[in-house]
Amino acid sequence: MDIYSILSHPFRRKILFLLEKEGYIPYTELMEKLNLDTTGQLNFHLKKIGSLIGKDNKAYFLTEDGKRVLKIINLNKRILAGEFIDEYFDSKRSEISRVGVIICNCNTEISNVINIKALENYVNKLKKVVSVKVFENLCQQKNFEKIRNWVKDNFINKIVIAACSPKTHQNLFERIFEDIIDHTNIEIANIREQCCWVHQPNDEQNNLSLPLEKGKLLIEAAVERVSFQKKIKVKRVEIEKSCAVLGGGIAGITLSLNLARAGIKVYLIEKSPTLGGKVARWHRIHNMGDCSICFISELIAELVNEKNIKIFTNTEIENVTGEVGNFTINMIKKPRYVDVKKCTGCKQCISVCSIEKPNQYEFGLSNRKLIYIPFIHSYPYAPLIDEEDLKNCLNCRICERACINKAIDLDQKEERIEIKVGTKVIAIGSDFYKDLEEYNYNPKKNIITSPEFERLLSSDGLTDGKLVKISDKKPIISISIIQEVGPSKYLSDFSEILAEKYIEDVKIRNPHCEVNVFYDLSRLKDKDEILLRSTNPKFIYANKISIKSSKDINYVIADNIEFQSDLIVLNIKYIPNEDLKNLRQYMDFTLDNNGFMSVDTLASGIYGVGTIFGPLNYNSTISTANNVALKVISLLSKDYLIAEFTGIEIDENKCGLCGLCLKICPYNAITIERDKISIDKFKCKGGGTCASICPTNAIDLNIDTSKKILRTIKIFSKFRSNPKIIAFCCASCGYAAADNAGLKKISYTPNVFIVRVPCTGRIDTNFIIKSFELGFDGVMIVGCRQDACRYIDGVKKIENKIRLLKNVIDPKYKDRIILKHLNAVEGNKFADTANKLYNNLLEEIKYEA
Amino acid sequence: MKPRFNIISLTSCTGCISTLISLDIFPQFLERIKINYFLFILDSDDIEECEIALVEGCISEETQINLIRKIRKRAKRVFALGTCACFGGILSLSNSKKAEPLSNHIEIDGMIPGCPPPSKFFGNCLINLVGNKDIILSEKNMCANCPLRGSIEINSHIKITKINPNPEEIRLGEENSECFLNNGILCLGPITRDGCEHKCIKMGLPCEGCMGPVSKDFTSNVVNFLSLIELSQELQKYTGIYNRFSKPKINR
Incomplete structure (x- = not known):
């Protein structure tokens, strides 16, 4: 029968239009809609249009052919009505929910605890579910084709995957369904970490029906959630092929070089007036023959010659907006008061300046002039005056006159710079521990820190590399090094090799000099760890270390034994950079327990490298820099990203301003301006605190x-066993802690239901x-720990x-x-809290009854 | 046929009924409807079937639960009249008494909030009811049309020291020009439904929240709201704010 005769009957056209409008209509509803009383007539027509409609076990729907025919009819209608047709109906943009559920057995991890067949049957009976499929191991490549076909055959546009935590495989699943299902329409029911792995059957008490029921509810809630998901607008973001590197230390420099050589435009932004960071001031790097400054100078030389790198020193970040692929960074370049282009580095100005102050680049051990060059290998090699020093300046302007090139300009103003980059890397490093009072820290009395000792050893330093006392310049014959000075919460990664390096360096200068290295065990949290790790017989491990000075002689007292020392070196630890807190205002990341940056929580398009994650030795820093360079290159190698705005939406009809x-x-x-509320989508990070109030x-x-969350609570409340507990977990810390409990298979009560916010x-x-x-x-x-919240x-x-x-x-x-408040690895605490609350409630409920 | 009305009072001050009787349109209203049960103006033995039941007052005794179930059974549509019937009302401040809104026990078809409902709004509601239409409530909060609303600054800090202004400081109408919150006086306008024509505010008093919440429940709105602002020491101990017109539904 040809298509025109099929469509000639108005009844059949009506059926087709109804199907187009409603999507999927069960037989009985179809009858109702057509106002029919007998089935015969409908059956006849359905048979006639058989090739245009299909039927699954629950409802009728249009086949591809049917859709095409309808498209033509609709187009005809519009053309006849004189309308200008410029866009075609996109079949993927369907508003109807067809939810499919995939259950992954995860190689019997699931079926060990719950009966998969029962789970499948339950899910199949859910009203909103079209089809259920069980896989032994979903993440295996051989299954991908099967799943995609299943999705297409069943016209599924929303999917629930009941498997492992979204943290594990969400990205993979999003990729599998990339072109057939929007990733907001993929919901994961975490039945592995939240159910099977934490409710393992054991002999005593566990009632096996509870985990099964929990699994059912977890999936049901996910089905409900995904069916509420509305279409989200996506947009194409052209990727700006450039990268901002914050921090010009060894990590920043290495990374910039790597990127520039791969053809990426790099903006290297450094807060201080010179590149080089901390390593530039070290004497020598362990296991490397060259002194570190020679090494750094070589890197800087390469950096300067690289055309793709633009260096901003003395520059601070003011604001960052935008999203991955397209960030805008506003910076302030502080005045240097010297024109770097005109300056030849003759140092005339320095010699005529009459005001001195302690040199922060020598850790205050020596003085510098108000106008100064930080150190001899600085880049750019030109003097500067610190902005805050200007108030101490006598304003004699002798330096101005002394400069033959007229490079000095005391009226220089700060400069605002705006750059656009595709991604950014934070490499600002960390700070040194400063609270040294209990060690009687006093450089003038020969009690110094390790960075100061580096300057002492360095040939361009205070003593020109000679091993002499700071107080009276007499040779040193005994040195005590005290290890791990600083917060006891974590260990320094490299204190041992540093101590070994010091021994080596000292012995080169004076073979007879006695060097003792002390560990104060009372200050170390993980005593066992350090004892196991260290087998170095040269070191002294004491239960208590103290420092005593009498008559200009310093003693280190280790468990009542006195060691006379000409020089005491405090091997200090790195502590988190103070600037991290400021940076959090415009970049998404959280801090870990020790206050360093937490690597898991960096938002997309932002990377970190170097000691911002904690103490890291030189080699590890370089290797992480190389690692991050690869990530940046692979991100920037694309031309565009498909981004969607995940954040808030405002209904102006409800807003009372x-x-x-x-x-x-x-x-x-x-912002609210002139009675109109608006949202800056670049600034919104989707934390949702506004939605909550x-x-x-x-x-x-x-x-x-809110609808999804409330619905989830409602479904979880169907759980039969009492007392029931609901756990609202934040996505970055709480949820991860719950997952961690799963990974460690720490058992807790099945009566806890986790809602992710x-x-x-x-x-x-x-x-x-x-x-x-x-x-x-x-x-x-x-939630997260104080100060570690991703949303500040x-x-x-x-x-x-x-x-x-x-x-x-x-x-x-x-x-x-x-x-x-938990962090992402405290699964045991999560389980403890849940169990404790459960037991308390159990008691109370008994008491009430 | 004229729609039949049952108008019933539960635990209440009968303020809402008084307002009803004193409405301008009350005589016309009476002409268009048939009163089945309205003890204030008519003796009736039993609650008979009707099209619309208006229930005033909250549920504070067990017997009332059976009563409203009966009302529900015999009415096509049931409407809660006044803040007590809608949310629990002023009796919620009591420690010992129960004060439950109708919706805790029966399904209601709509509500006419207010303590008492503002006359213009009330009148419009009645006209809608007689015409067999639904009651339309504003979806916005009081700030939307507040005469005191000024420009809003980001990061402005609110510190609340008083619940009401001192009597000598009350300014009427035009003289009053600044938002109460900026002056340290607690105004529940942001979490209260619009529609009362800002009577209190025009008389120099802050909003108490009698129109009830727009979304969520009264308690969570108050908690959300107060979590944003700083309360003075003495106010922190004052729990009346949370229970002013509704008890938290937390007790099962």
Whole structure:
């Protein structure tokens, strides 16, 4: 039968239009819609248009042929109506949810604990689910083709993957479905880390039906969530083929060179007036013959010759906006008061300057003039005056006159620079430990730190490399080195090789000089670790080390034994860079327990390298720099990225312009001007604190919507066993801690249900109240540690809410809301907290009954 | 046929009923409807079937639960009248008494909030009800049309020291020009539904929140709101703010 005769009957056309409008219609509904009482007529017509429609076990739908025919009919209609046709209907842009569920057995990890068949049957019965498929091992390459075909055959446009944590394979899944399903329509039900691995069957108590039920609910909630997901606008971001490197130390320099040689434009931004960082001031690097400054100078020379690198010294970052592929960085170049282009480096100006101050590049051991060159291998090699020193300047302007090239300009103003880059790398390094009072630190009395000792050994340093006392310039015959001076929370990565290097260096200068290296075990947290790691017989391990000075002679007292020392070197540790806290305002990352940058939490398009992650030796720094260079190159090798805005959406019909969101947004991304609210999508990071406090629900996140979260709570509340606990976990720390408990297979009660929120600040008080209302007995909120929140102060915000909420509720509920700060590896603490709360609630419930 | 009305009072001050009776349009309203049950103006033995039931007051006793179930059964549509019926109302401040809104026990078709409902809004609601339409509530908060709303600054810090302005400081109408929150007076306008014509604010008093929340529940809105602002020492201990018109639904 030809297509025209099929379509000649208005009834059949009506069926087709209905199917197009509704997508999938069950038989009975079709009858209702067509106002039919008998099945015969409908059956007849359905048979006639058989080639244009298909049927699965639940409903009728249009086949590809049917869609094509309808497209033609619709186009005809529009053309006849005189409309100008310029766009065609995109079949992928369907508004109907066809949810498919994949269950991955993860090589029997799942079926060891729960009955997969039962799980599959349950999910298959869910109303919103079209089809369920079970795989032995989903992440195997051989399955990818199968899954894609299954998705196409079933017209699935939303998918739930019940498998491992999203942290493990989410990227892989997004890639598999790249061109058939939007990645916001992929939801992962974490049945491995949150269910199977933490509720392993053991002999005593575990009721096996509970993990199964939990698994069912986890999947059901994911199905609900994904079916609520609306289309998110995507945009194409052209990648700016350039990279900003913050920090001109050894890490920054190595990285810049690597990138520039790969053809990438690099902006090397350094806060201080010279490149070189800390290593430039070291005497020598362990296991390398050359002195470090020669090494650095060579690198700098290469750097300067590289056309692709633009160097900004004395420059600070003011603001960063944009997203991966297209960042805008605003910088302030501080005045140097010397024109680097005109200066020849003759140092005339320095010799005529009459004011001296301690030289920070020699750690204050020697003095410098107000106008100065940091050190002899500085780049750029030209004098400068620090901006803050200008107030001490006598304004005699003798230097101006002394300069024959007229390079000095005391009226120079700061310069604002804007650059556009595709990605940025933070390489600002770390600081030195400063709190040295208990060691009687005093360079003038020969108690110095390791960086100062480096300057002492260095040929361009204070004593020209000679081993003499600072106090009276007499030769040194005994040196004591005290290791691991600084916070006891972590160990320095390289203190041992540093000590060995010092011994070597000292012995070269004076073979008879006695060198003792001390470890103070009372100050080390992990005593065992250091004892195991170190087998060096040259070192002295004492339970208590103290320093005593009497009559200009210093003693190191190690467990009551006195060691007379001409020089005491405090081998100090690195501590987190102070600038990290400022940087967090415009770059997404969190801090770890020790205050260093946490590597897992860097947002896309931002990388870190070097000692910002913690103490790192020279070789490791270089290798991480090379590693990051590869990542940057692979990112910038693409021409464009498809980016989608994940953040908030504002419904202006509901917004009352009360401005509460303006007060809570840590990034100042929302503005109200002339009775109009608007959001800066570049500034918004999607933390959702504004959505949590919006009194009219005008603001909502476009992925983690309140509706999804409330629905998830509702579904979890169906769990049969009491007491039930709901755990709101922030995506970066809390959720990761729960995953960590899974990885370590630390068993906890199955009555805990985890709801992922982008940040604990996202948690609305309403979620907590609603949870109790729906029958949960306890609420756990697991967020990042103070100062480690990815959204700056989300933990503070939820803390405030909980404090106030506890004012209101019945006293017996006060202990049932728990706020916990964990980091990503504290799975054991997560399990402990859950179990403890569970046991408490169990007692209370018994008591009540 | 005229729509039949049942108008019932539960635990309340009958302020809402008084407002109803004193509405300008009340005589016309009476002409267009048939009153089945309204004890204030008519003796009735039992609650008969009707099209619309208006229920005023909160549920504070067990017997009332059965009563409203009966009302629900015999009415096509049930509307909560006044803040007490909608959210629990002023009785929520009591420690010992129960004060539950109707929606805790029955399904309601709409609500007319306010303590008492502002007359213009109330009148419009009645007209809609008689015409068999739904009640339209604003989806915005009080700030949207607030006469005191000025420009909003990012990072402005709010410190609250008072719940009400001192009597001698109350300014009326035009004289009053600055947002209460900026003056350290707690105004619940941001978390309260618009629609009351800002009567209190025009009389120099901050919003108490009687129109109820726009979304979520009263308690969580108050907690969310207060978490953003700094309260003075004495106010931190004052829990009345949280329970002013609704008890937290946390107790099962």
